[in-house]
Amino acid sequence: MSTENANDKSVEGKEKRHGACLGIIQPVQDALYVLSGKWKLPIIISLTFGNKRFSEMAKEIPKITDRMLSKELRELEMNQLIKRTVYDSIPVIVEYSLTDHGKSLSPVIDVLYQWGKEHRQKII
Template structure:
């Protein structure tokens, strides 16, 4: 069901969601973490085309929005693993819908 109307509270909640997920990479990072926890290099391989600098920035943003968790293990050198939080998992339906819409859109554009 699509929310209709120009209610300021609705616009504010959509703005908040877009700010938390803005950018080209955040949804792809979340999607890559939805199946299993990953280390930095594993995420980098799963999200092709992202630079290490951008990935680092996006991971920090996702962590500050409590969508992912960064765990540092006491090893030498330190092992760092990223996982999706329960709050991040609440986006599962959104990711699935975007996936299916993307498939339909691609089919429509390719004719």
């Protein structure tokens, strides 16, 4: 994000800044749309510690209902952030894991974690 032309008062300069601003806003909105809500990031964080079955995640994530966990897992799978694997066994075992695309969120989560710790210290 460059502010190279921040002092440019011309119409052309304003149009460039407007375009640059929109160029940043759209991808951020896309990311927030995919990760929106209270539960998607906790689910992804849970899976960063290894593959999990539904019941394991339900126990790890405080206050999430089974219905909400199921809904969020479907959406994360649809967005190719997690993979659902069904093992042909008796009883049937279903396991969830992060895809490479889901693992690519690790630096984002690290930055959010650090910011959240610093923010909490600042406001408390």
